[in-house]
Amino acid sequence: MAAALEDTGVTYEELQDLEAEFEDVEAELLRQQVKLNKPLYEKRSKLISRIPNFWPLVIEQAPPEIDEYIQPSDAALLLSSLTSLSVSHFEIENGGTGDPRSIAIRWEFSENDYFEDKVIEKKFWYRRAKDGWSGLVSEPVDIRWKKGKDLTNGLLGMVKRVWDEEQAAKGKDGKSEEVTEEQKALQKKIENTGISGLSFFAWFGYVGRRVSAEDSRLSIEQEAKKRELRAEDKTTEEADEEEDDGSQDEFEYEIFPDGNDLAVAISEDLWPDAITYFIHAQEQDTLSDDEFESDDEEAPELIEAGARTLEERPAKKRRT
Amino acid sequence: MAAALEDTGVTYEELQDLEAEFEDVEAELLRQQVKLNKPLYEKRSKLISRIPNFWPLVIEQAPPEIDEYIQPSDAALLLSSLTSLSVSHFEIENGGTGDPRSIAIRWEFSENDYFEDKVIEKKFWYRRAKDGWSGLVSEPVDIRWKKGKDLTNGLLGMVKRVWDEEQAAKGKDGKSEEVTEEQKALQKKIENTGISGLSFFAWFGYVGRRVSAEDSRLSIEQEAKKRELRAEDKTTEEADEEEDDGSQDEFEYEIFPDGNDLAVAISEDLWPDAITYFIHAQEQDTLSDDEFESDDEEAPELIEAGARTLEERPAKKRRT
DSSP, rough: OOGGGGGGGGGHHHHHHHHHHHHHHHHHHHHHHHHHHHHHHHHHHHHHSSSSSHHHHHHHHHHHHHHOOOHHHHHHHHHHHEEEEEEEEEGGGOOOSTTTTOOEEEEOOOOOEEEEEEEEEEEEEEETTTTTTTEEOOOOOOBBBTTOOOOTTTTTHHHHHHHHHHHHHHHHHOOOOOOOHHHHHHHHHHHOOOSOOGGGGGGGGGOOOOOOHHHHHHHHHHHHHHHHHHTTOOOHHHHHHHHSSSGGGGTTTOOOTTTTHHHIIIIIIITTTHHHHHHHHHHHHHHHHHHTOOGGGGGHHHHHHHHHHOOOOOOOOOOO | OOOGGGTOOOOOOHHHHHHHHHHHHHHHHHHHHHHHHHHHHHHHHHHTTSSHHHHHHHHHTOHHHHHOOHHHHHHHHHHHEEEEEEEEOOGGGGGOOSTTEEEEEEEEEEESSBBSSSSSEEEEEOOOTTOEEEEEEEEOOOOOOOOTTOOTTTTTHHHHHHHHHHHHHHHTOOOOOOHHHHHHHHHHOOOOOOOSOOOGGGGGGGOBOOOOOOHHHHHHHHHHHHHHHHHOOOOOEEEHHTTOOOOOGTTTOSSOTTTTHEEEEEEEETTTTTHHHHHHHHHHHHHHHHHHOOOOOOOHHHHHHHHHOOOSSOOOOOOO
């Protein structure tokens, strides 16, 4: 039943340009949101630092989009050792004028049996490719696993080595077409690793599309120019031809293909709603303790307080 | 594993008050968002008014949270006769200082076999109850069905009559405990109507909790006062005792219990992302036309244009 758009005098470009205007407004609102919420997140950090196990309890209640990636062995590590989690919009902090959609997710751990690191941070840059795609890209972050304790079974270290090798080659401008030993080994490892049992910690190896800051800047500039020309009703056909199909810049050795979605779920759900998840955890715990007790006088304060004030989940998850 | 909150020195009230501060920021941002997006939505309305079947095509692509409520007979009506859909934040329009979360959803129809109405609008008010609950409440909106064409099978008209009866009784302050004939009939009808085949149009009968504007105003005032006292570290135990448990203000004759969720899905998903859904519809249509054609030269423009520019779904759905 679709009416052919060309019969209407409305073009895809008009629709897209309007969508782009909406996106610009969104980005501006996000900028304001980060600014307005900053003191509140600082207050929250102080408050929850007094609650032992706050973040492990939140992780236990994580929504399916996050929970599905946490294997039992990941959970054992996270629940015993995660001391802090935080999300920052690092490109607009301290007066920065970058993209408000870029995020850094920082995990802090206590001394544990699995790795040496106390802090592991993964950054995601919001970038635009020449073909019009935009989204989050990242770089592999290695973890210093203790002997025999690597939950990714070597995968994370391998992807980091392949990445470093590539970066070094790029520096020398020796873009070799040859597949290196490291790449071969990683490829084989990926083929032999089932996605189903993949550790959550492989997420630190996510790369996404390889769009550099410079590529992104040029794409944004180019698109702005085209939009302007279209607004003046000038054709931009010749510009369109420059576009490639984007398939070349996919990272070939992706070990965690949904890494960007998981980052978004953490930053737009787990992080802003952490107190709600924490209260759920408390209620569940209290419920399981008291399920079979019928004496009203012993009814725990926690349930009452929680039930009364735990409002419906905010319809819009806008907090960052 | 939950640590008992009382051992930490942090109280539920502190956590809740902080959540409330975050919510205040959200409401303020929504206010700005509505303002900034206003000219863009006006532009969009103009643009899409030139595309026949724009809204039916969008409805066809509606996400599961909406689609699950649309029966085949509802679809027949919507796809043939819906000419316009719009969402407004009516409490903050034209300089209004009400709640930005209140929404009106307006449906416009062409002459059709089902009902006389050209415009059906349903309003949802964002209110706060004494027990701390907050959310959307509404009033039944009747539809002037043509003879034998009522998709709700009389349900919508009945709930409207029960509502009107109640409102009239309230005016006379004669809050009778007796169940009226209309109420009895509606109760029986609800019991005999399976939820599974329920028409989408029963949504116009959604009421939700009965929290009046005045109740809401008082609850907000009371809560603000309590927050203030808590901020000054004064106990508010006595105030807490005034709270009721909220069970009395549930509308007993609810014919569409998820009506508020559906309203939110329309206003925060279908409405802001309408162009994306429309482009999906175009692509699907073109795909099904050309699926078995392999000649590249005949590859439809639409797919190329769409595929190139149809970006990932915006991570945050913040547009209203």
